[in-house]
Amino acid sequence: MSFVNIPLEHKQAALQELSGIKEQFAARHWFPGTSGNLSLRVGDYTPENFHFAITASGKDKSVSTPSDFLFVDQDGRPCETTGLKPSAETLIHCEIYRETGCGAVFHVHTVFNNLVSEYFGEQGEVPIQGLELIKAFNIWEENAAITIPVLPNYAEIPKIAELVSGVLNQSIPGILLRGHGIYAWGQNAFEAKRHLEAFEFIFEYIYRDLLLRK
Numbered sequence: 468m469s470f471v472n473i474p475l476e477h478k479q480a481a482l483q484e485l486s487g488i489k490e491q492f493a494a495r496h497w498f499p500g501t502s503g504n505l506s507l508r509v510g511d512y513t514p515e516n517f518h519f520a521i522t523a524s525g526k527d528k529s530v531s532t533p534s535d536f537l538f539v540d541q542d543g544r545p546c547e548t549t550g551l552k553p554s555a556e557t558l559i560h561c562e563i564y565r566e567t568g569c570g571a572v573f574h575v576h577t578v579f580n581n582l583v584s585e586y587f588g589e590q591g592e593v594p595i596q597g598l599e600l601i602k603a604f605n606i607w608e609e610n611a612a613i614t615i616p617v618l619p620n621y622a623e624i625p626k627i628a629e630l631v632s633g634v635l636n637q638s639i640p641g642i643l644l645r646g647h648g649i650y651a652w653g654q655n656a657f658e659a660k661r662h663l664e665a666f667e668f669i670f671e672y673i674y675r676d677l678l679l680r681k
């Protein structure tokens with residue numbers, strides 16, 4: 468275990484922000500059956516040596532308790548004395564932080580992201596064109612066409628984590644896991660939340676659009 472002294476005020480600020488977001492997402496029923504995980508980078512550390520707060524594994528994310536989060540290092544190892552286990556999917560967060568230098572990573576399972584990831588699973592990407600909401604990703608070009616990558620949902624998380632760098636597109640702040648959920652990220656919690664909300668809007672739109680065309 469690699470212990471570090473993250474300044475208390477940084478830890479408290481991170482926990483307060485993450486708890487607030489967890490509550491908001493829970494109110495939208497975005498954590499069914501203990502699914503989902505959230506993380507937020509803490510402090511002003513180098514890209515090679517960073518730490519982040521992450522949800523503890525297997526918790527009911529619709530309630531708030533003192534043991535909801537713990538702090539881990541860039542390899543996902545707890546960096547403080549704790550009986551808590553980091554999210555089973557911590558390695559995916561590590562990989563996204565490493566690849567993008569982002570400040571927050573949010574993962575949720577929803578019916579719409581599961582349906583869309585399955586529908587486009589073989590194709591390996593979800594195509595989108597002409598939707599206003601991609602401006603939430605800072606894409607301003609008129610009628611822009613983008614794709615959201617879809618990775619297979621292997622049982623071994625390291626196997627998924629090692630595929631992240633191969634599909635990650637620096638201008639699209641999200642990756643779907645097939646039949647599982649979405650990972651969305653941003654420079655900070657505000658941006659990651661904006662991205663996640665835009666993705667979820669887009670997935671619901673795609674689902675309803677496919678139904679309408681049948």
Ligand SMILES: CSC[C@@H](O)[C@@H](O)C(=O)COP(=O)(O)O
Nearest residue numbers: 500501502503504524525554555
């Ligand atoms: C209980 S189903 C969801 C889990 O298998 C997993 O995908 C998930 O998102 C939550 O895992 P966790 O270890 O609590 O972060």
Ligand SMILES: [Zn+2]
Nearest residue numbers: 502503556648
């Ligand atoms: Zn998950």
